Amino acid sequence: MPENTPTPGAVPEGAADGTPHLQFRDVVKKFGDNTVLDDLNFSVSQGERVTLIGPSGSGKTTILRLVMTLEELTGGYIDISGQPLQYTERGGKRVRVPDKQRRRTTTQIGMVFQHFNLFPNMTVMENIIEAPVHVMGLGRDEAADKAEALLDKVGMAWKKDARPSQLSGGQQQRVAIARALAMDPEILLLDEVTSALDPELVGEVLGVLKDIAAETDISMLIVTHEMQFARDVSHRVMMFDQGSVVEQDSPEKIFTEPEHQRTQDFLRAVL
Amino acid sequence: MSDIWSWEHAAAALPALLEGFKVTLLATLLGTLIAVVLGLVVAIVRRTAPRILSLPVTGAVEFIRMTPLVVQLVFANLVLSQFFETLTIGIWVLGIHYTTYMAEVYRAGIDSVAKGQWEAATALSLPRARTWRAIVIPQAVRNTLPALGNYAISMFKETPFLIVIFISEMVNQAQNYGANTYRYTEPITMAGLIFLAASYPMSLLIRRLEKKLA
Numbered sequence: 001m002p003e004n005t006p007t008p009g010a011v012p013e014g015a016a017d018g019t020p021h022l023q024f025r026d027v028v029k030k031f032g033d034n035t036v037l038d039d040l041n042f043s044v045s046q047g048e049r050v051t052l053i054g055p056s057g058s059g060k061t062t063i064l065r066l067v068m069t070l071e072e073l074t075g076g077y078i079d080i081s082g083q084p085l086q087y088t089e090r091g092g093k094r095v096r097v098p099d100k101q102r103r104r105t106t107t108q109i110g111m112v113f114q115h116f117n118l119f120p121n122m123t124v125m126e127n128i129i130e131a132p133v134h135v136m137g138l139g140r141d142e143a144a145d146k147a148e149a150l151l152d153k154v155g156m157a158w159k160k161d162a163r164p165s166q167l168s169g170g171q172q173q174r175v176a177i178a179r180a181l182a183m184d185p186e187i188l189l190l191d192e193v194t195s196a197l198d199p200e201l202v203g204e205v206l207g208v209l210k211d212i213a214a215e216t217d218i219s220m221l222i223v224t225h226e227m228q229f230a231r232d233v234s235h236r237v238m239m240f241d242q243g244s245v246v247e248q249d250s251p252e253k254i255f256t257e258p259e260h261q262r263t264q265d266f267l268r269a270v271l
Numbered sequence: 272m273s274d275i276w277s278w279e280h281a282a283a284a285l286p287a288l289l290e291g292f293k294v295t296l297l298a299t300l301l302g303t304l305i306a307v308v309l310g311l312v313v314a315i316v317r318r319t320a321p322r323i324l325s326l327p328v329t330g331a332v333e334f335i336r337m338t339p340l341v342v343q344l345v346f347a348n349l350v351l352s353q354f355f356e357t358l359t360i361g362i363w364v365l366g367i368h369y370t371t372y373m374a375e376v377y378r379a380g381i382d383s384v385a386k387g388q389w390e391a392a393t394a395l396s397l398p399r400a401r402t403w404r405a406i407v408i409p410q411a412v413r414n415t416l417p418a419l420g421n422y423a424i425s426m427f428k429e430t431p432f433l434i435v436i437f438i439s440e441m442v443n444q445a446q447n448y449g450a451n452t453y454r455y456t457e458p459i460t461m462a463g464l465i466f467l468a469a470s471y472p473m474s475l476l477i478r479r480l481e482k483k484l485a
Binding site for chain 1: 385387388390391393394395396397398399401405406409410413
């Protein structure tokens, strides 16, 4: 179990057989002629929380979107617990994984978005039980009980019958977190989850996430501009620039004595 | 007797007009039902089906939109009258003609659903069919309700074209009354007023709906 406040060198061990939970192999992503990620290799261990930092346009969000299959890989492979996510190698050829199989893999992955993306035509409760009922095949009552507990955890049980439009940004994001957790994800992707919030609402969302980090061993891939949050919850921080890793280390090391000039410049600009 | 307007003729024409109005109403309701359902099907096919299926559908839609309703009515009646009742043909032609317009409305509605909604559905691993049914269509239809209502009114006002295949809707009844009595002013005026009385409240309703959705 990862501790609440990770210390340097406390990065959790990989899965028992040593297979990384999430692995990028030679990943290339281009949008037209624009190469966003160029031959990227990295992995995340079971239960590890990794924060991606770097200037905008450095490809951080693209990494999360690739893991969620919201973007198609241009080259390379992503594996989840050793299983191919988007493409696989067969007979020396790179073969696309069919949608159905992709969906089976992505049920292990949850994502929280910058703009919440709750379904406005559903109540808070309906938002949360939608996937458990229609993807995992849970009964409505069972799903509702579980949703109730999750809403309680994020402090939103009292709004379960409200529509998203009746909630503040912070409340919507807390519901979105509960919605992602309702699928019991093993990997959680947090994509600038506080960037669209009024400053006074950021705290409630980060508080909820810190609790979740403390209470579960979900692996997390985090893109954020909240450096204190990154410092509090992550085991490892990866500094990106122009589609590749500039340096990576424990948050203490990165935030106190970063080695590279580009990391120093970036941190000076944002801190 | 007054030459321009006779209340007696107005009153005498009324029963036949109301009889015709029933046909008008029936054609509008069933035609709208066909257009509302088929329009959605067409919009979804054009968006999701492989080219081999979506291309012919697109071709048919464009063909129907680019030819006049009257021509379609006469043509369909010529070809199909030995198999179906005239009213059935009329209703289907109206319905399919408006299907092509409603499909465009739905297309705009589907496009207006935010990209983030699709992405959230993917993030929850929802199957495609469920995403359409539970998330995209409800939001798209909500956005398109006012436009769909306006097309329903428009169809209502175009039902008199059914005259060309001799369906006794309201305006046809008015003409018949005129042909028998040489009094056209009263029945035609009354028919116009009945149209107004029916479509104006509906347009007010749609305007309220628009405000509510905005």
